[in-house]
Each structure stands twice: as C-alpha cells, then as structure tokens.
Amino acid sequence: MRLGEFLINRNYITEQQLIEVLEFQLGIPHIQLYRQKIDPKVINLIPQRLAEQHQVLPVRTEGNKLILAMADPLDYFAIDELRMSTGLRIEPTIAARDELQRAIKRYYGLQESVEQISQILQNREIEEARPQTREDDDSPVVKTVNQIIIQAVQIGASDIHIDPQEDSLRIRYRVDGVMRTERSLPPHMQSVIIARVKIMANLNVAERRLPQDGRVEMDIEFRKVDIRISTLPTIHGEKVVMRVLDLGSALTDIEKLGLSEHNLGLFMKGIQGAHGVVLITGPTGSGKTTTLYSALSRLNHEDVNIITIEDPVEYQLQGINQVQVNPVTGLSFARGLRAILRQDPNIVMIGEIRDVETAEIAVRAAMTGHMVLSTLHTNSAVNAITRLIDMGVEPFLVSSSVNSIVAQRLVRRVCPSCSVAYSPSEDERKLFEAHGFEAQTLKKGQGCAECGRSGYRGRLAIHEILTLDDTLRSMILQKRPDSDYRAYALTQSYVPLVKDGLAKAAAGYTTLSEIFRVIGNES
DSSP, X not given: OOHHHHHHHTTSSOHHHHHHHHHHHHOOOBOOGGGXXXXXXXXXXXXXXXXXXXXXXXXXXXXXXXXXXXXXXXXXXXXXXXXXXXXXEEXXXXXXXXHHHHHHHHHHHHHHHHHXXXXXXXXXXXXXXXXXXXXXXXXXXXXXXXXXXXXXXXXXXXXXXXXXXXXXXXXXXXXXXXXXXXXXXXXGXXXXXXXXXXXXXXXXXXXXXXXXXXXXXXXXXXXXXXXXXXXXXXXXXXXXXXXXXXXXXXXXXXXXXXXXXXXXXXXXXXXXXXXXXXXXXXXXXXXXXXXXXHHHHHHOOTTSOEEEEESSOOSOOTTOEEEEOBTTTTBOHHHXXXXXXXXXXXXXXXXXXXXXXXXXXXXXXXXXXXXXXXXXXXXXXXXXXXXXXXXXOOHHHHHHHEEEEEEEEEEEEEOXXXXXXXXXXXXXXXXXXXXXXXXXXXXXXXXXXXTTTSSEEEEEEEEEEEEXXXXXXXXXXXXXXXXXXXXXXXXXXXXOHHHHHHHHHHTTSSOHHHHHHHHXXXX
C-alpha cells in the first residue's frame, strides 16, 4: 500500500490533504471534476474498460495533448498504455478518488446507450429503438432510462425531470430540495426516451396532447423503489417528472424527525390523546407525509384499528388498513371517510384535507371519539385555524376538535465531511441575540465530493407546534385574527419556526441562509 493510502485508511489525514501535498510536491495540478464540462467526443478517446481499470477520466484536449484526471498521477503504466491507445501526449492531473469514480459512472454510464440510440435513429430504424415490452432489457433506450433512474436513487434524488428544450433534452434531479442539471441529451432522443417512460407506467404512448399520470415499481440495488410518473405537453414536446419514493427508507422513528426535546414532548402528547385532530401543515415537499407515517408507526399496536385514506398511498404499512382515493369510481376523500367511520376505527389518517366536506367529517369524527391525523397546506401552525374556518368549518367545531397543529419545513443539513466552523458576523450575532441565543461559532460546508460540492448533505426538519388550550379555544369561538392567536401562543409553550431553525443553526446542523430560504418572510 502506498504511504498516502495507508495514512488515509488510518484516519491520520484526509484525501483532500493528500491531494494538496501531492500537488505541491509533484507540481501536478488538482482538478475538481464537478466544475468541468466534458465534451462527449473527448470521453470517446478512452474506452470505458480502460477508464475503470486505471481510474482515469479524459477532461479535454489541447493540440496533441490530452488532459487526464487520475486518482494516482504516478501510475506510469497507465499513462504509457493510454498514450499508446490515444496517440496523444498525456498530461495528468490529480482528482479525488470518489469524485473520479462518480464522474466515470456519470459520463460512461449513459454514453454507450446514447450513441447506440443515435446510430439507430440515424439509420431511420426508429421502431427498433422503441422498446415494445418492459422486459426488453438489451434495448439501448431501456438501458438509458434505467441508468437515469439508478443514478437518481444513488444520489438520493426525490424527483427526476426530463425537460424538452429547443436544442436539447435536459435531465435534471432534485436533490435535498434543490434542482440541478445532470446532463443534456440530443433533442432527437426525446421521442424514444419519453415513449419508454410511458410504456413503463402503462400510459398511452400515442397521446401527446393531454397530461397523463402513472406509476411503476422497480428493484434498484436490492431496494424497492416506487416511481410516480407525470407527463405534461409543452411547446417543445412532453415534459416528464418522475417522483422517486424509496420504499426501504419510508419509515422514520419519531425521534429521528429532528424534533427538539420540547417539540417532541408536545407532538407525542398530541398524537397519544384519546380523540381529537392533529394537523401537519406546510408547503408541498416539506416532509408532512413522512411525519404522518412516523406517527402512525408509533401508534400501530394490535389493540387499535388504524385506517388511512390517501391519494395516492405512498408507503404501505404493515398492520394498517390503507384506502386509495379513486375519482374514476367516485371514491373521494369525503365518501371514503364516511365509509371508514362505519369500520369501527380508533385512529383515522386522512392524506390531505382539501375541501369543506372532508374537513367537517374529520372534525365531527374527532368529536365522536376518534383520533384523526391529517395534513393541510398552510404557511404556519396559526394559519391552519383561520384556513379551516375560511373553508367553511364552524368555529365551534374547530375549537372543540383540534388538539394540536404542527408546521414544518425541510432545510438542508451541513455536510459533515467538509463542515468548518466560523465566527458569525455582527448582523448574524444580533439576529441570534434577538431570539435569545448566543452563538460563538457557526458551521458551513466548504463543498466536497461527498456532497456534490454543495456544502450540504441530507435534510432535517424544523418545526413549530401549536397546542390548543381553553383560552385559545375561546379565542377561536370569537373568530379572532391570526395575530391574536400567535401573540397568545408566544406567551405559552409555542416556539415559532424561525426560533427552532436558529436553534439548529446555532447547534451547527444547518445554516442561516437555509433557514431563511425555506421560511422566507414568514418570521
């Protein structure tokens, strides 16, 4: 083993430190591959077999010189073999091993399939390129779509966007709530890629003028993945969005949701009541469903009957009766909920309260001795009270049925591999002091191969929990404004979102910019 590898294995130094020393000692520059836009023609200079064998990636050519990213720039056998293979003079650069492996997968993974599809299309054999069955795994189109999905699962993307543009087909992933472009494909591949996705989801391949929805389950790296597929006609063709649900990581312990000790106590008290409504609020993509499922898992015992009604059923829970809304057959939330209440449930979970009929049945169910869990799209916990009344639910029903309201957002977590401590600025210090915190040091990510150079890896939730007491219930009967509810709540056990977020930033879990990115001006 080389000395550098030995020191990394023993955790005496990091790979980044080794690269910096080699760069200084050997005079070989360090290259950051995530910053490079590499031409597919350059990739074709070195076969995939050699790239994987020697852990190298061609970056660009300069005259008769090939700039090569290498994990080991002193591997002279590799340099000689590649010089003879390409006929070019090799100039090595140093790249981090993990980053290099990811880049090789990224550039070579799709390249072969893309070229095969282009070749078929150029020969005008479009029908040959279009897969007719799901099992046709040797088709280059099938390989390309599968590689797009596999890469999304590997990097933890929640959504895959296939965007038709005038001059290209963009593949974009949403990772930790933020969009990033992964690669661009030639525009002539659009029809066969989208046809393949539609066939996977049993959609009508010939229908290009109307939106369609479907789903498919796949086994990827020994994990079950559920993919929701949505198509939308645009001026440049159909846009496809695939929502990726990793069924293996669906259930999260309540303790791992990121609730502070104070909020965890309030939440547990809310869901363990004998009856009443507990609402989880927040915008789309704020983790409401995960929180609901975590609560159901905790409440799931043999001595209780739990029934859910959802649109769609996102994760299947053992021992719980789950009902899928079906507008085609007339099974709406309201109709399904009425039927559920005749099934002797202890706990009812409603995927989302969308209309006054569903809301009224939910609050009346809570008043007749059922525990009801549901979600609502509002910006804060306090807003949920006014929203229910605005929907048409009588104030006396709201005040007598709702136990607690949880508002939550997801913020990106500082990458543990590249986080560094820094002293807060004067403005940051004042902000913390205004909310009763003292922060001597904060943390931020510098960006590394582990986090895709973003400085963030993974997400955690920030919360606010409003518990209704007798005073708040009487205020609801008087239909007081939101500001009054909030002012009173602040004198009680209510911790607003911004304060919970600042506590997590002060503890080094996230950054101030992330807190205000998701909260906006609500604080």
